[in-house]
Amino acid sequence: MMSQEQNDLITRTGPKAPCGRLMRSYWQPAALVDELEGARPIRPVRLLGENLVLFRDENGRYGLIDRHCAHRGADLAFGRLEHGGLRCAFHGWLFDATGQCIETPAEPKDSKLCQNIRQRSYPVVEKSGILWAYLGEGAPPAFPELDCFVAPGTHTFAFKGHMACNWLQALEVGIDPAHASYLHRFFEDEDTSTAYGKQFRGASAGSDLPMTKILREYDRPIINVEHTEYGLRLIALREIDEERTHVRVTNQLFPHGFVIPMSTEMTITQWHVPVDDENCYWYAIFTSYTNPVDKQKMRDQRLELYELPDYVSRKNRSNDYGFDPHEQQTATYTGMGSDINVHDQWAVESMGAIQDRTKEHLGQSDKAIVQYRRLLRQEIEKVQGGEKPMLFLDETNARSIQGPATMDGIGPTRGWETYWMEVDVKRRRGAPWTAPVPKEIADNVHRLTAAE
Template sequence: MMSQEQNDLMTRTGPKDPCGKLMRMYWQPAALVDELQGPRPVRPVKLLGENLVLFRDEQGGYGLIERHCAHRGADLAFGRLENGGLRCAFHGWLFDASGQCLETPAEPKDSQLCKGIKQRAYPVVEKSGILWAYLGEGEPPAFPEIDCFVAPDSHTFAFKGHINCNWLQALEVGIDPSHASFLHRFFEDEDTSAAYGKQFRGASAGSDMPMTKILREYDRPIINVEQTEYGLRLIALREIDHERTHVRVTNQLFPHGFVIPMSTEMTITQWHVPVDDENCYWYAIFTSYSTPVDKKKMRDQRLELYELPDYRSRKNKSNDYGFDPHEQATQTFTGMGSDINVHDQWAVESMGAIQDRTREHLGSADKAIVQYRRLLRQEIEKAASGTKPFMFLDAAHARSIQGPATMDGIGPTRGWETYWMEVDVKRRRGAPWAAPVPQEIADKIPHLRAV
């Protein structure tokens, strides 16, 4: 049973909290690149409990600075983009992307006041459709060379969504393989050829069996959890008969991400980023190993559910997530429509703003959650003691973090252990971009190394 102290340790991410210190040692998604398109590229951002403002200056550089002006605290989110920075609308003080005050126009002409004034500022980089910020001290870590960062822009698509609860319970849904057989259960199967852009709606690799049928009919998976150099690998096995087993391979990417198969052609790499202790955003990069991503279709599909500018779900607690008792009786397990994001959102928001883990009763199906929490607490302690935590990467180590491999398909009941790797490698070999075969996979199936 978890203590309240342990729960607080893992869920609180403010500047003075131990988990907050850990999270500040990694690049964090701060906004989608799309959010700074248009004539006025300025957006307020709340990240890890800090109120900030993100902007793109006239030279195309990004700045992320404290939201309240160092002069008298006015809101810089209403500032003017001009003269190489963001100018406060109250007295005209001007700040550049590094937070340095450039002008204090109401002061005497020979005033040196601005030279000693600097707004708190954090570095920002653009990667795979997301603007990433580093809120920690010292040199930031290198990005791992995982698929969503290696693939060309044409083969990735980024999106986000707001969830009204703590980041940890939102993440833990993604490392819980058994819930999909219930929370995401559909009583009828659709034509899998119309499944583009939808999760759990296509056919599993190596078959024409819809994923919805597999989840519905085989609801007691055997779950294996392995430690990896990036976090955890989860393998969920659903035996169909003596000859065939459905294999689903997903990954926990430390500290707060996961990598899962979306279809035979795509993976989803998703992070659960604390806004504050009671809100988070999921940021996802969809990566294609075949044709370029149809970004307009993917975006339009998601904007049917999420409203701009804050990417909040149209289905939420205020309207019971669209719950329909007739639908629950006849079509879906939840009665909340066909979008699995809504199902997940209901599940985690219904736990409360911060789940009370002192009251839960975990079972064997929760083994990945147990292992992840142990890893998280261990790394929080490392960061608190001044030691570099897991996945704080230097450039050389970052190059070795590749993949990670994912798979969703039906293979042999005897021999599934190498089958899933062969499927993943074949997909990589056939990709139009240089999708690396992770070394640990190449070592285990050497006969594919030179294929």
């Protein structure tokens, strides 16, 4: 049983909170690149409990600075982009992308006031359709060589969605292999050839069995959890018969991400980013190992649910997530439609803004949740002690974190350990871009194959 103090430790991410200090050790998704397209590339951003404004100046440089002007606190999200920076609409003070004040128009011509005025600012980089910000102290870490960062822009697509709850419960649904057999249960299976862009609607690798059928009929997975250099690897096994077993390999990417298979063609790398302690955004990069991503189709599919400009779900607490009792009896387990993002949103928001973990009762199927929370506490303690946490990488070791491997397929009941790795390696070697084979996977495939 968890105490309230322990729950606060792993959920609170403000500037002075221990978990907040941990989160500030990493690059955080701040916005989609798409959000700064158009005639006025300025967006208010609330990230880790801080109110900021993100903009792109006339030279294409990105700036992320405090939202309230250093002069008298007016809202810079309503400012004007001109003369190399963001100008406050109140008195015309102008700030460049580094936060430096470069003009104070109402002051005397010979005034040196602006030289000593600086908005707090944070570095921003563009990567795979997402603008990343570093809110920590000192030099930021290097990015790991994840597939979603290595693949060319033609083969990735980024999107986001809002959840009205704490980041941790939003993350934990993604590292819970057991829930999919219930929360995402469909009573009938669709034609898997029409599943492009939809999770859990295609066929598992090596078969024509729809994932929906497997999840529905085999609801007691054996869950294995392994510790890795990047977090955790989860392997869920659903034995179909003596000869065949469904194998699903997913990964927890520390601190608040996961990497999961979407289909035989794509993976999803997703982060659950704290807006504040009671709201978060999920940011996802979909990576294709075969054809270029149909970005327009993927975007249109998701905009059926999410409203711009804030990427808030049309199905939410205010309308009972579209709940239909007839549908619950005949079509889906939740009665909330076919979009699994709605299912997840209901599950995590129904726990409350911050889940009260002092009242929960965990079972064996929650072993990944237990191990992740232990890992999270361990890394919080490291940062409190002045150490760098796991996955805080420099340029010399960033390439050591590759992949990671994912898989969803039907393999042999005896020999599944080799099977899933071989499927992953084959997909990587057949990709039209150079998809690195993680050394650990390559070594294990060679060792296990040689032993047979």
